Amino acid sequence: MDVVQEALVWLNDPLNWTGPDGVPALTAEHLGMSLMAVLLAALVALPLGIWLGHRGSGGTVTVVVANATRALPTLALLLIFATTGLGFGNRPTVIAAAIFAIPPILSNTYTGLLDVDPAARDAARGMGMSGLRSLVQVELPLALPLVGAGLRTSAIQVIATIPLAALVGGGGLGVIINNGFALQRYGQVLAGGVLVAVLCLVAEGVLGWGQRLLTPAPMRARAAQSRAAAA
Amino acid sequence: MIFVPDPLHRRDLHGSVTPMSAAPDNPWLSWDYVQRNSADITEALGQHVSLTVEAILIATAIAIPLAVLAHLRPRLAGTVLGVSGVLYTIPSLALFAILYPLVRDRRVTVLTGLVMYALLVLVRNILVGLQGVDPAVTDAARGLGYGRWRVLLRVELPNALPSIVTGLRLATVTTVALVTIGVIVGYGGLGQLMFRGFRSQYHAEIMTATLLTVAIAVVADVALWLAGRAATPWSRAAVA
Numbered sequence: 001m002d003v004v005q006e007a008l009v010w011l012n013d014p015l016n017w018t019g020p021d022g023v024p025a026l027t028a029e030h031l032g033m034s035l036m037a038v039l040l041a042a043l044v045a046l047p048l049g050i051w052l053g054h055r056g057s058g059g060t061v062t063v064v065v066a067n068a069t070r071a072l073p074t075l076a077l078l079l080i081f082a083t084t085g086l087g088f089g090n091r092p093t094v095i096a097a098a099i100f101a102i103p104p105i106l107s108n109t110y111t112g113l114l115d116v117d118p119a120a121r122d123a124a125r126g127m128g129m130s131g132l133r134s135l136v137q138v139e140l141p142l143a144l145p146l147v148g149a150g151l152r153t154s155a156i157q158v159i160a161t162i163p164l165a166a167l168v169g170g171g172g173l174g175v176i177i178n179n180g181f182a183l184q185r186y187g188q189v190l191a192g193g194v195l196v197a198v199l200c201l202v203a204e205g206v207l208g209w210g211q212r213l214l215t216p217a218p219m220r221a222r223a224a225q226s227r228a229a230a231a
Numbered sequence: 232m233i234f235v236p237d238p239l240h241r242r243d244l245h246g247s248v249t250p251m252s253a254a255p256d257n258p259w260l261s262w263d264y265v266q267r268n269s270a271d272i273t274e275a276l277g278q279h280v281s282l283t284v285e286a287i288l289i290a291t292a293i294a295i296p297l298a299v300l301a302h303l304r305p306r307l308a309g310t311v312l313g314v315s316g317v318l319y320t321i322p323s324l325a326l327f328a329i330l331y332p333l334v335r336d337r338r339v340t341v342l343t344g345l346v347m348y349a350l351l352v353l354v355r356n357i358l359v360g361l362q363g364v365d366p367a368v369t370d371a372a373r374g375l376g377y378g379r380w381r382v383l384l385r386v387e388l389p390n391a392l393p394s395i396v397t398g399l400r401l402a403t404v405t406t407v408a409l410v411t412i413g414v415i416v417g418y419g420g421l422g423q424l425m426f427r428g429f430r431s432q433y434h435a436e437i438m439t440a441t442l443l444t445v446a447i448a449v450v451a452d453v454a455l456w457l458a459g460r461a462a463t464p465w466s467r468a469a470v471a
Contacts (some may be wrong), residue, residue: 003332070401071448073408075422076441079429083437160322167414168429177328181415186332193328197321204320 006187007194021175023195029090030162030172030199037094037158041101042151049106049150053113053143054135062110066103074100074161082168090172093165100161101154108150112143145215152207159203163196173199261435268436271424276443279420282338282413283406283447286345290402293346294353299383301354302361312358315351323348323412337418345409349402356398360391393466396459400452407448420444 010016017023052058074096081092116139124134140147163174176192179185265272301308323344331340364387372386388395411422419426421440428436 007332070404071408071445071452073411073422073425073441073444075411075414075419076425076437076444079425079437080441083429083432083434156320160320160325163322163324164412167426174324177324177415180328186335189328190332193325196325197329200320200322200325201317 003186003190006185007190008187010185010188010191011194023173023176026171026173026175027195027199030159030174033090033094033162033165033170033172034097034155034158037097037162038101038151038155040094040098041105041154041158044098045102045105045150045154046109046147049109049147050113050135050140053110054131054139056114058110059114062103062107066107069100069103075164075167078164078168088168089170090165092168093162093170093172096164097158097161101158104153104157105147105150108146108153109143112146112150113139115146116142148211148215152211155207156200156204160196160200257432257434259434259438261439264433264435265439272439272443275421275424275440276447278418278423279407279410279444280447282342282345282410282420283403283451286342286349286406287399287403289342290346290349290353291399294350294357297350298354298357298361299388301358302387303379303383308358311354315354318347319351323409324415327412327415331416337413337416340416341410341413341418344413345406348409349406352402352405353395353398356394356401357391360394360398361387363394364390389463392463393459396455396462400455400459403451403455404448407444407451411444421447 015022019025049062052061077099078092078096081096082088120138120142121134124138125131129137162172163177165172166174166178173192173196176195177189180188180190180192297311301311326344326347327340330343331337334340334343368390369382369386372382377385410420411425413419414422414426417423421444424440425437425444428434428438428440
């Protein structure tokens with residue numbers, strides 16, 4: 001029996017595309033959880049990155065945070081959260097994914113603000129702008145492309161992490177893979193893997209396109225540069 | 232130790248089941264646990280380390296010629312980086328799910344996935360290192376009568392060494408963490424212990440496996456950093 005054929009059959013079965021465990025519902029749940037995680041991460045990382053970048057110090061903090069989260073497996077944090085008071089399922093996954101989404105946002109926001117041309121900052125102060133006004137009206141707009149790149153990187157990472165929720169009884173597209181393994185239906189496993197991969201590739205494309213669309217034309221070169229550097 | 236998740240209870244598990252913490256004592260750190268399960272822990276640790284080492288060795292063996300090729304044929308560089316970027320976007324869990332039905336071998340599946348991700352990190356870093364070599368240096372070598380291959384072997388690769396080491400460190404630390412995702416196919420090294428600990432709500436098992444995973448990453452990172460320093464004595468003064 002050919003697994004690829006089984007996967008195609010699974011993907012063509014209308015039953016798999018309807019109901020609470022159908023592909024559209026699971027994809028919606030997946031994206032909802034991802035959005036939640038990115039918002040949580042942004043809530044922590046944006047103010048912190050803006051503050052550190054505006055002050056112009058704290059580079060070590062961002063590097064240490066990034067390195068520490070790289071060595072710690074996402075699965076470990078997820079299982080620890082799921083074992084403690086956070087309960088099973090979606091909540092611990094969203095929180096774990098959010099924690100791992102902090103470093104890209106933090107470091108990009110920090111670098112974005114740090115890289116603002118000092119002349120622009122000086123001019124703002126010279127025009128009589130207060131520190132806060134200079135931050136909001138001059139520094140933040142200039143840092144926007146990099147901040148956007150950070151949000152995009154973290155969003156892709158979160159969408160790729162959310163499938164782990166299935167391991168702790170949560171939802172999202174990982175459920176298809178997990179159930180497939182449990183039932184030893186490897187065609188379904190293959191189909192689920194392809195669906196998750198496609199979702200990530202589509203998200204990458206859409207976010208990249210959205211970022212280009214939202215970045216003012218004169219700043220596009222800078223955003224492209226920063227993405228190359230981040231990669 | 233085959234991983235059997237329970238799909239039928241997915242919805243039931245939302246909060247309605249309370250963790251079995253009614254047991255009198257469930258510490259996160261327990262030397263007692265380590266002593267009584269040393270055989271299991273050693274096995275998982277061995278699996279984890281051997282997967283990491285094998286993956287990095289294979290990935291390096293493929294990455295260096297690939298990066299050199301992309302460097303020598305600049306038109307290929309865009310393709311190599313583009314393809315690696317696309318592959319890197321695919322999550323490890325999905326990759327394992329795609330590979331296992333086709334390969335039907337748990338170790339090969341996890342190893343292949345790990346090699347792929349390490350490969351992408353390595354190719355990128357080696358290529359950046361090769362392209363970052365000061366053109367004046369390669370010009371000087373050419374002027375001394377070095378051929379293309381000799382420039383590559385004696386000038387460019389040694390000069391790219393710092394960024395190759397950076398790539399190796401990044402790839403290794405990432406791989407150590409990624410091994411745990413192998414639980415999806417029942418071959419995740421220390422991740423296997425973490426998951427078993429989660430299913431039986433055994434705190435010490437999860438924490439011990441977590442700490443050991445982080446320890447492997449840190450030890451490997453420091454070892455590679457030291458090896459890199461030893462291999463590039465000329466850059467030490469400049470960096471410090």
